[in-house]
Amino acid sequence: MNRSRSSRLVLALAIGVVATGAGRAAFGQAPTPAKDAKPTVALRVHGEVAKPLELSAADLAGLKRQTVTARAHDNRESRYEGVALHDVLQKAVLPAGKDLRGKAVSLYLIVEAADGYQALFALPELDPAYTDRTILLADRRDGQPLTAREGPYQIIVPGEKRHSRWVRQVVGLRIGKD
Known part of the structure; x- marks a missing residue:
């Protein structure tokens, strides 16, 4: 193959890779998502809920932000930012306030971590x-x-002496009842 022809072939392949998005990361750009691609699920809310949810990071970022100060595992006081767990659960239409009475008081939440911890x-x-x-x-x-x-x-559970419920790498919130 002559030099001119091989140069054109390499150029055509490079243009094809960049145009399809496969090579964008190599050029410092994120690949373009497909138009019909669903956002990645960051958190599932499921179980005994009126409205099971699969929330993306963008969905969670759209909720009201709050800050708490708490002493972490390393015994250092830190300022944590995020969303109130209650607010996340309200998106799944759970009883709250005056409606959290009777049998609803026995509902429980199991927080699920990526490694299986609960x-x-x-x-x-x-x-x-x-x-x-x-x-x-x-x-x-x-x-x-x-x-x-x-x-x-x-x-993050402020005020608890032990951190066994400070679940890391949260992937799911499962509501249960007896």
Whole structure:
């Protein structure tokens, strides 16, 4: 193959790779998502809910942001930012406030982590009508995104002496009842 022809072939292949998006990362650009591509699921809310959800990071970012200060596993006091766990659950249409009574009081939440770890909360523990404590689904600590070991989402429970319910790498919220 002559030099001119091989140069044209290499150029054509490079243009084809860039045009399809496959080579954009090599040129410092993110690949263009397909028009019908669904956003990546960041968190599932499922179980005994009126409206099961698959929330993307953008969905979660659209909720009201809150901040709590709490002493972490490393015994260092930190400022965590995210959304109240109660607010996330309200998107799944769960009983709250005056409607959280009778059999609904026995509903519980199991927070599910990527590694299979789980922690349990009674629904009233999360409801502002029952408590002044805000349990947070955090995505930032001291102004920085959570580390890969902690995030992208972590449950923060201010005031607890043990951190066994500070679930890291949260992927699911499952509502149950007996």
